[in-house]
Amino acid sequence: MIEKQHIINRFVSYVTVDTESDPESSTTPSTNKQWDLAKQLTEELRAIGMSDVNIDDNAYVMATLPSNVDHEVPAIGFVSHFDTSPDFTGANIKPQIVENYDGKDIVLNKEEGIILSPDYFEDLLQYKGQTLITTDGTTLLGADDKAGITEIMSAMEYLIQHPEIKHGPIKVCFTPDEEIGRGAHKFDVAKFGAEWAYTMDGSQIGELEYENFNAAGAKIKVKGKIVHPGYAKGKMVNSMYIAQDFINSLPRLETPEHTEGTQGFFHLTEINGKVEETKLNYIIRDHDKTHFEARKKMMLDLVSEINSQHDKEVIEIEIKDQYFNMREKVEPVMHIVDIAEEAMREVNIEPLIKPIRGGTDGSQLSFMGLPCPNIFAGGHNFHGRYEYVPVESMIKATEVIVKVAELTAKKYQA
Numbered sequence: 001m002i003e004k005q006h007i008i009n010r011f012v013s014y015v016t017v018d019t020e021s022d023p024e025s026s027t028t029p030s031t032n033k034q035w036d037l038a039k040q041l042t043e044e045l046r047a048i049g050m051s052d053v054n055i056d057d058n059a060y061v062m063a064t065l066p067s068n069v070d071h072e073v074p075a076i077g078f079v080s081h082f083d084t085s086p087d088f089t090g091a092n093i094k095p096q097i098v099e100n101y102d103g104k105d106i107v108l109n110k111e112e113g114i115i116l117s118p119d120y121f122e123d124l125l126q127y128k129g130q131t132l133i134t135t136d137g138t139t140l141l142g143a144d145d146k147a148g149i150t151e152i153m154s155a156m157e158y159l160i161q162h163p164e165i166k167h168g169p170i171k172v173c174f175t176p177d178e179e180i181g182r183g184a185h186k187f188d189v190a191k192f193g194a195e196w197a198y199t200m201d202g203s204q205i206g207e208l209e210y211e212n213f214n215a216a217g218a219k220i221k222v223k224g225k226i227v228h229p230g231y232a233k234g235k236m237v238n239s240m241y242i243a244q245d246f247i248n249s250l251p252r253l254e255t256p257e258h259t260e261g262t263q264g265f266f267h268l269t270e271i272n273g274k275v276e277e278t279k280l281n282y283i284i285r286d287h288d289k290t291h292f293e294a295r296k297k298m299m300l301d302l303v304s305e306i307n308s309q310h311d312k313e314v315i316e317i318e319i320k321d322q323y324f325n326m327r328e329k330v331e332p333v334m335h336i337v338d339i340a341e342e343a344m345r346e347v348n349i350e351p352l353i354k355p356i357r358g359g360t361d362g363s364q365l366s367f368m369g370l371p372c373p374n375i376f377a378g379g380h381n382f383h384g385r386y387e388y389v390p391v392e393s394m395i396k397a398t399e400v401i402v403k404v405a406e407l408t409a410k411k412y413q414a
């Protein structure tokens with residue numbers, strides 16, 4: 001159905017363009033080089049025959065595939081991001097194609113002795129006999145999320161070439177800066193004009209996600225008092241000890257390394273301390289909204305308590321919400337998950353539905369009025385040198401997109 005070499009060529013044409021985003025930048029896109037791929041994608045959408053192809057001032061690329069049925073079908077969308085993670089270099093990517101994978105170690109880089117081994121990454125074994133695309137061991141691959149773009153582009157092309165497949169209006173959008181948490185920030189939901197959408201940004205084949213963390217960040221500042229240590233009795237206040245009290249008063253087992261599934265946590269991400277001042281950065285995560293609020297309150301109460309033990313305010317806290325669990329927005333329209341699930345089963349994929357221990361652009365979009373579950377794009381080991389993607393998974397994801405389009409039109413038939 002979907003031609004393998006065509007998918008490989010398309011994917012390679014995207015990953016070989018450096019699109020690393022930069023959290024320190026305040027522009028959109030955060031890096032100028034993201035324009036290169038954004039423009040390339042715009043051209044390609046036009047070339048395959050999409051309508052209303054446009055790129056805005058922030059490099060968001062949008063296009064429409066008009067309906068080919070007479071009855072009314074809600075417009076649905078597919079979204080993926082073209083930036084790659086600043087966690088690891090995305091320049092000079094040299095993808096390697098491993099055909100008919102034999103289940104053994106893959107030498108990514110002979111000179112540097114970098115090996116992708118099923119001993120560490122046992123998921124590899126489920127792709128025995130398939131074609132894998134890997135890095136050369138010195139960069140990330142960028143399957144996150146150029147696999148998603150490959151799949152959306154290929155599905156649109158397929159639908160255009162196969163008018164016998166009936167579908168309603170389909171919207172696509174490729175965004176910058178997802179990896180720095182801003183992929184949805186300048187997303188024009190009204191202009192996009194879809195009733196709901198799917199991000200093609202999950203990992204292994206079968207993944208379907210509509211639940212993610214509620215997320216907040218906390219910045220804590222502790223004030224101390226510096227005095228010559230030889231004459232400090234009764235005078236010095238060491239902010240690092242107060243910070244230590246704060247840290248130790250939070251539940252020690254509610255941290256990322258002790259939790260899984262739908263268990264929430266406090267995560268101390270940074271300490272910066274001197275006698276005079278100590279700063280702590282935390283992130284707070286919980287799928288459950290009530291527990292999430294309770295976690296924030298626990299921190300605020302702790303700050304009050306510590307302050308009450310001193311004759312003046314020694315510790316201050318600022319908590320900012322970052323994103324929320326999209327479940328709240330998706331549950332009232334559960335048919336959008338059901339359609340994706342049904343589409344997977346129709347192309348012989350067992351859906352893996354589980355809560356994301358993180359966030360997605362889809363969670364922000366859901367709260368901006370565009371309910372947006374996440375579907376697998378097929379890659380593994382994102383944000384590092386061991387990233388890889390099976391071509392067969394990209395083909396399956398492409399088929400899922402085509403099926404979702406087809407099923408949606410069918411569901412709304414009079």
Ligand SMILES: [Zn+2]
Nearest residue numbers: 144145178201
């Ligand atoms: Zn991604």
